Amino acid sequence: MSFLQPLLLIGLPLALLPLIIHLIHRNRHRTVDWAAMLFLIDARKMNKGMARLRQILILAMRVVAVAMLIFAASRPLSGGALSLWGGKADTIIILLDRSASMEQQILESGESKRLAVLEKLSDLLKKTGKSSEVVLIDSATLEPVVITSLVDLAAIPQTGATSTAADIPAMLQVASDYLTTNQSGRTDIWLASDQRESDWNPASKRWPSLRSDLGTSNNVRLFLLNFPERSAANVSIQISNVQRLRNPQSLQLIFDLKITRDSNEKYLEPVTVPVEFIVNGTRTVEEITLTDRETTLLGHTVPLGNGDQRGWGRISLPADDNLFDNVAYLVFDDPAPRTTVIVSNDPTTSKAITAAAGAPVELGAEYDTISLTEDAVAEIPWQETALLFWHAPIPPQGSIEASLLKQHVNSGRTLILLPPQDSRTSDSLLGFTWNAWKEGGTSPLEIGWWRTESGLLANTRSGNPLPIGDLKLFKVRLFESENQPLLTLESGEPVISKIMIDQSNTTAGQIYAWGTLPVDDYSSLASDGVAFFVMLHRALDEGAFAVSKARSRNASSGALADSISLNPLSTLQEVQIEPDLGAGAYEVSQSDSDTLLCALNRPYEEDSVKTVTSEGISSLLRGVEYRQISDELGSGSMLALEVWRAFLTAMALALIAEAILCLPPRPELEDSSVLRNPFISN
Secondary structure, eight states: OEESSGGGGGGGGGGGHHHHHHHHHHTSSOOOOOGGGHHHHHHHGGGHHHHHHHHHHHHHHHHHHHHHHHHHHTOEEESGGGGTOOSOOSEEEEEEOOOGGGGOEETTTTEEHHHHHHHHHHHHHHHHOTTSEEEEEETTTOOOEEEOSOOOGGGSGGGSOOSOOOOHHHHHHHHHHHHHHHTOOSEEEEEEEOOBHHHHOTTOTTHHHHHHHHHSOSSEEEEEEEOOOOOSEEEEEEEEEEEEEEOSSOEEEEEEEEEEEEESOSSOOOEEEEEEEEETTEEEEEEEEEOSSEEEEEEEEEEEOTTOSSEEEEEEOOOOSOGGGSEEEEEEOSOOOEEEEEEESOHHHHHHHHHHHTSOOSTTOOEEEEEEOGGGGGGOOTTTOSEEEEESOOOOTTSHHHHHHHHHHHTTOEEEEOOOSSOOOSOOBTTBEEEEEEEOTTSOBOEEEEOOSSSTTOOOTTSOOOSGGGOOBSEEEEEESSEEEEEEETTSOEEEEEEOOOTTOTTOOOEEEESSOSSTTTBSHHHHOHHHHHHHHHHHHHHHGGGSSEEEEEOOTTTTTTOSEEEEEEESSSSOSSGGGSOEEEEEEOTTSSOEEEEEEOOGGGGOOOBOOHHHHHHHTTTOOEEEEEOOTTOOOOSSEEOHHHHHHHHHHHHHHHHHHHSOOOOOOOOHHHHTOTTOOO
């Protein structure tokens, strides 16, 4: 319980006045024994117990009435955190989810989940945070901002809408680091989100340390303000695999279009949605019928004029419950060169990779391969390299080779680590280390599972899976790192994985570890060919974005940090203070290249409506004392409510009870048996 006027609670001892008056009243008169009254006293002894209980209850009601009056005058607050713990915090930390899914709104009022959160937290701060330090940490920037005055949170730029994703473990880690650095006292942490599983990231390696830090601190109180409500009817759109092709007659823009609708209904009726296409300012509308929850148009083609060799496009849906997932942007230009570099002392491995990487896939693109030995690393053309195969020992920390590999990845290009022949396991790169070899003996190692929904081994555009089950693995080198497995053995060890690196570098490329080689003694990757070819070219396409003049990135802090000047071609918002946090198409000038085109879109995982359950949250926060508050849009509830009326009601009830107890007992009727005595005559 908390109070807006806590100084008035000093008067609580006044509640004992009825008891003090009663004790004083008992000693006002001297007791004198009178023989004639002894019989009456003996007659009342039978009712002494009930009379004393009645007297105690009357005193209790009077004490309660005075106490309730003092509590009501102190303006008590209740609800949210205040129903679990009392007292004010020295520091209040607000962790705000600014992801695109938080823009789900009530279309009539325009109130989104993000705005509802800000309204409730602003009201809470005005009532309880006047003497506390208030710190805001938003999911888009992860930068602690001290709020010096209790203004409306919605008016602060760091609380605006974005097209980004959220990382709840990273937000909690920033809050924990802030508390440690500033040695804050009693702290309330308010985490506001829509409970999306992709934001909570249950597989993150941060959770064990967070549980340890938050669970052992006696001064930290954690409150979860959740809005898990799903939209009744929301449709989202995404585009991928954008290509500009030239045929003998004209230019064409080809891309994959994915439309998803979210609904609570089990069975969905077909619905036709008008989709607006704007390419270089030219607008067309096409109606697309949705027969299921998800519709994917592979290789959707938009004709271009002969003068549209480069440009931008915007594909959008009609307004619905979330305006931030109704639009997707693209940019296009001449196909980027696909240069693959193989660093290996094994000619057989180099030959297999060269044959697959040099085969053209995209019309009009240049495919080039360069094969070098370990002692010729200085000859790598780093600026032109889109994909690098490193079939060599991990370079030592601090070496020139290690720095060049990190720079290659940080610039947005792709790196694939192949297992070297030697058995050295001491060196590591970005947390990755090779372990021992595992062999199948007389029979191949059994394949257990592979990821089909995304990554290098995802199903083809037609929905057919890659023939991974036909692969034969004879030798696999195990490894250690924080990774996302793409292919595992039946025993669970990963064979092919995406290495998870620092998520703060939003423009970084991908690192993959392949635990086997495309050589007959190790696997059937090269001989079977299909899976190996598809994996290689998907990794090559990812790295080609970093050398292309038309690049697509996820909206995130720092996505446009490498630009000197920025010219918005089309954006989701008319005025955007932080352009790298919103979807849009931009013309970017850089110091080391010509003018580039860049498209920013919300991350794909933002369209996933799957939420983490209360049981899942309890597992992630095991050992941490927290309070979970679930709310809905339009509920109108507040986190801190004045409840003085309840105390006045309690006072009135206490006075009524006291009055009832003070009523004199009903007079006893004369014994009727005396009237029926036959010996008494009239």
